[in-house]
Amino acid sequence: MNIDSNLNKLLKIVEKPARYIGGEFNSVKKNLEKVKTRFGFAFPDTYEIGMSFLGLQILYGVLNREDDIYCERIFAPALDMEAEMRKSGLPLFTLESKTPIKDLDIVGFTLQYEMSYTNILNMLDLGGIPLTKQERGEDYPIIVAGGPCAFNPEPLADIFDIVVIGDGEELIVTLCKKHAEWKKSGKNKEELYKELCHIEGIYIPSFYEPEYNPDGTIKNIKKLYKEAPDSIKKAIISNIDDAFFPENAIVPFIEVIHDRSVVETFRGCTRGCRFCQAGMIYRPVRERSKETIETLAKKMLENSGHEELSLLSLSTSDYSQFEELATSLMKMCKEHNVSLSLPSLRLDSFSFKVLQEIQGYKKSGLTFAPEAGSQRLRNVVNKNITEENIYSSIEQALELGWSNLKLYFMVGLPTETLDDLDGIVEIAKNVVDLNYKINGRKGGRFNVTISVSSFVPKAHTPFQWHGQDTAKEFRKKHMHLKDKFKSIRGVTFAYHRTDTTILEAVFARGDRNVTKPLIEAFKLGCSFDGWSEHFNNDLWLKAFEMTGTDVNFYASRERNYDEILPWDHIDSGVLKEFLIKENEKAKVETLTDDCRLGCVDCGVSKRVKCEMGGSHA
Amino acid sequence: MHRYIIRFSKLGYIKYISHLDLMRLFKRTFKRMGIKLEYSQGYNPHPKMGLAQPLSLGYESSGEILEFETVNNINDENIIKTFNMAMPEGIKIIEFKEIKAEGKSLAAITEFAEYRIKLPFKDTMNQGIEVMNFINQSEIISQKLNKKKELIDLDIKSMIKELAINKKEDELIIFAKLDAGSVSNLSPELLIKAIGDYYQIEYDRSEVEITREAITFTKKLQF
Numbered sequence: 091m092n093i094d095s096n097l098n099k100l101l102k103i104v105e106k107p108a109r110y111i112g113g114e115f116n117s118v119k120k121n122l123e124k125v126k127t128r129f130g131f132a133f134p135d136t137y138e139i140g141m142s143f144l145g146l147q148i149l150y151g152v153l154n155r156e157d158d159i160y161c162e163r164i165f166a167p168a169l170d171m172e173a174e175m176r177k178s179g180l181p182l183f184t185l186e187s188k189t190p191i192k193d194l195d196i197v198g199f200t201l202q203y204e205m206s207y208t209n210i211l212n213m214l215d216l217g218g219i220p221l222t223k224q225e226r227g228e229d230y231p232i233i234v235a236g237g238p239c240a241f242n243p244e245p246l247a248d249i250f251d252i253v254v255i256g257d258g259e260e261l262i263v264t265l266c267k268k269h270a271e272w273k274k275s276g277k278n279k280e281e282l283y284k285e286l287c288h289i290e291g292i293y294i295p296s297f298y299e300p301e302y303n304p305d306g307t308i309k310n311i312k313k314l315y316k317e318a319p320d321s322i323k324k325a326i327i328s329n330i331d332d333a334f335f336p337e338n339a340i341v342p343f344i345e346v347i348h349d350r351s352v353v354e355t356f357r358g359c360t361r362g363c364r365f366c367q368a369g370m371i372y373r374p375v376r377e378r379s380k381e382t383i384e385t386l387a388k389k390m391l392e393n394s395g396h397e398e399l400s401l402l403s404l405s406t407s408d409y410s411q412f413e414e415l416a417t418s419l420m421k422m423c424k425e426h427n428v429s430l431s432l433p434s435l436r437l438d439s440f441s442f443k444v445l446q447e448i449q450g451y452k453k454s455g456l457t458f459a460p461e462a463g464s465q466r467l468r469n470v471v472n473k474n475i476t477e478e479n480i481y482s483s484i485e486q487a488l489e490l491g492w493s494n495l496k497l498y499f500m501v502g503l504p505t506e507t508l509d510d511l512d513g514i515v516e517i518a519k520n521v522v523d524l525n526y527k528i529n530g531r532k533g534g535r536f537n538v539t540i541s542v543s544s545f546v547p548k549a550h551t552p553f554q555w556h557g558q559d560t561a562k563e564f565r566k567k568h569m570h571l572k573d574k575f576k577s578i579r580g581v582t583f584a585y586h587r588t589d590t591t592i593l594e595a596v597f598a599r600g601d602r603n604v605t606k607p608l609i610e611a612f613k614l615g616c617s618f619d620g621w622s623e624h625f626n627n628d629l630w631l632k633a634f635e636m637t638g639t640d641v642n643f644y645a646s647r648e649r650n651y652d653e654i655l656p657w658d659h660i661d662s663g664v665l666k667e668f669l670i671k672e673n674e675k676a677k678v679e680t681l682t683d684d685c686r687l688g689c690v691d692c693g694v695s696k697r698v699k700c701e702m703g704g705s706h707a
Numbered sequence: 708m709h710r711y712i713i714r715f716s717k718l719g720y721i722k723y724i725s726h727l728d729l730m731r732l733f734k735r736t737f738k739r740m741g742i743k744l745e746y747s748q749g750y751n752p753h754p755k756m757g758l759a760q761p762l763s764l765g766y767e768s769s770g771e772i773l774e775f776e777t778v779n780n781i782n783d784e785n786i787i788k789t790f791n792m793a794m795p796e797g798i799k800i801i802e803f804k805e806i807k808a809e810g811k812s813l814a815a816i817t818e819f820a821e822y823r824i825k826l827p828f829k830d831t832m833n834q835g836i837e838v839m840n841f842i843n844q845s846e847i848i849s850q851k852l853n854k855k856k857e858l859i860d861l862d863i864k865s866m867i868k869e870l871a872i873n874k875k876e877d878e879l880i881i882f883a884k885l886d887a888g889s890v891s892n893l894s895p896e897l898l899i900k901a902i903g904d905y906y907q908i909e910y911d912r913s914e915v916e917i918t919r920e921a922i923t924f925t926k927k928l929q930f
């Protein structure tokens with residue numbers, strides 16, 4: 091079948107056909123005859139979301155730098171396109187060469203959020219690739235996964251042949267090169283995996299098999315290949331200043347979520363918020379030098395023609411030379427007639443100066459993330475800001491003319507009571523009062539949004555043992571807040587739906603037994619679960635029921651420290667003892683310092699030197 | 708201030724990017740090439756750049772025309788080559804020309820657009836198609852939606868400047884020169900509808916291929 095003529099017909103019918111055409115500036119065309127390993131980078135969501143993701147551009151660039159490797163892109167087609175593809179029998183294809191994905195050597199999925207898991211299954215299915223590795227056997231591409239959710243790969247262990255843990259940009263090249271050698275040798279897949287499993291960061295799920303206790307908890311994790319490592323250490327790039335960075339990023343034709351040049355300033359975070367998975371699994375902090383960042387920014391803008399530059403890290407202001415960097419980038423952007431956007435700034439006086447300059451009269455909204463409503467609870471989660479910090483920033487913001495404020499909180503944090511929730515209301519009230527104080531009795535045009543998300547305990551964090559609130563408890567808390575906010579003028583109260591929160595918890599801490607309901611849900615028609623307009627909770631409930639899965643076992647059950655957790659053999663570099671210590675400190679409402687003030691012994695320095703540890707002591 | 712026009716083709720998959728996407732693409736290409744565009748005055752300045760006529764999504768073209776104004780002189784002997792290196796696959800600059808800075812915009816002097824249309828059909832009724840019958844009608848009736856979203860009949864004959872229909876085994880190859888621009892404008896879709904209705908042929912819109920081949924103006928541009 092000719093994909094081109096078939097595809098051409100579909101593209102005339104579907105919405106935003108340019109999502110499916112490839113050929114963007116800086117996208118790569120290679121001679122298919124000359125490459126040895128064909129890799130498909132699969133993003134389990136739409137083009138617009140995937141193309142806003144820096145990790146894609148990094149891996150695409152680093153792989154295509156190699157002559158022997160060809161990396162192409164694969165996205166989840168939107169529902170209209172999927173329907174047309176299924177109707178006309180057009181299999182899922184790569185954007186670059188329009189090759190059916192089942193003809194590639196390797197298909198690699200990035201796991202950015204749990205709610206994209208059904209999309210992975212759907213994409214395999216659309217590509218005519220059986221979902222489980224047992225069904226695939228020696229045929230079909232090797233299916234790989236990486237990204238933050240890969241730190242608990244167990245819910246997808248039967249789907250993926252190889253899981254990449256940790257920094258991917260060097261590991262993925264090694265993997266492809268090994269693959270090319272193996273392909274020439276004519277050996278079976280198992281032989282390849284046996285070789286790969288000794289490389290740091292590579293996990294072969296089929297070499298391990300959990301055995302369960304009668305109560306469903308894990309008794310032990312049996313190794314099926316005795317040479318395989320007992321625990322899988324994440325891959326760490328010790329020096330990101332020298333690491334590859336995509337100066338020639340692909341410039342999409344259509345508008346995507348973030349249509350701009352982005353430079354990663356550092357990886358990791360030293361703050362140690364106890365709920366934050368990224369803050370644990372990306373340790374230690376590794377910075378790019380200011381000079382490198384500036385050079386990259388300049389090149390990226392020149393090579394893309396973008397109108398906007400942004401920085402990426404877990405906490406922009408924590409960059410050690412942030413003031414110098416911001417000042418020089420502002421100057422550069424002005425010269426190039428490009429706007430600068432700095433996300434997640436800590437709102438101190440310097441940030442306000444910067445924001446004043448880059449936003450000028452077009453002030454966008456300002457966001458604050460106190461996370462919890464009371465000092466007590468902020469101590470529990472180790473969010474080291476005080477009420478004074480919050481109010482003085484807000485006061486400054488109001489004085490400087492910002493009128494649209496957004497405050498983020500979480501509901502369902504460990505030890506939370508209704509008093510803590512009332513603290514959120516209290517903060518909102520005080521913000522409104524501050525506005526009256528500063529902008530007069532009428533208050534001017536002013537709105538504060540209080541946005542609460544629901545807490546999902548994640549693997550590899552100090553709260554990994556915590557029993558999540560049940561749907562009922564969440565609803566009660568939401569109603570409590572909603573009720574209190576009714577009477578406060580100028581406040582918009584927003585909260586997330588509860589059912590997806592519970593699902594997220596199931597897959598964030600699930601074991602291999604949650605694969606069945608996942609496949610069942612997909613078969614029942616679930617996909618794009620992260621999009622509220624597509625999410626269908628009834629189908630999910632049915633899938634759990636049909637497979638006899640107890641949601642509470644995974645979501646709301648409190649684990650004890652002795653229990654073997656499904657991801658215990660995945661080593662993030664942070665010690666379990668550290669996580670336990672942090673969880674205990676949470677219970678007694680005690681803070682742990684930012685480790686730039688002094689190492690707090692999380693364990694990762696046993697693997698690699700911590701440049702930032704104790705840097706501000 | 709310098710004013711230029713370029714003629715370019717838009718062929719292959721890139722036909723699926725919209726007019727606005729194409730404008731953004733040109734803007735970014737100019738930026739990559741280090742070309743500074745002139746901007747309009749006012750509260751919301753926009754670059755002085757525009758197509759003679761927007762091209763519908765899904766149409767190919769072998770003769771689009773873009774005009775733009777730059778701060779500096781960019782005319783050098785390699786300019787077409789430089790442009791083509793900076794362009795993504797599917798867009799090819801064919802001609803480049805400096806024009807007089809003053810004068811109306813190209814959009815204002817656009818008069819006709821020429822299209823080549825491939826219309827596959829199944830001659831199910833085996834009625835045979837006499838192409839001249841259609842062309843020689845005293846009125847050519849098509850239908851369009853009016854403001855109230857009702858289908859109304861419309862005689863499009865006066866808006867067709869030239870028309871040739873070539874019958875192949877299972878497709879019609881149509882060449883049409885149609886009114887274009889602000890005074891009178893006929894979309895090729897209406898012509899296709901009229902032909903389809905007249906011969907009562909079955910066709911699938913997703914199989915119709917349309918290529919714009921040229922745009923002509925009320926004043927002669929030195930191409």
Ligand code: SF4
Pocket residue numbers: 360373374375685686688689690691692693694695696700702703704
């Ligand atoms: S080892 Fe110490 S300095 Fe390094 S990340 Fe852990 S706590 Fe911070």
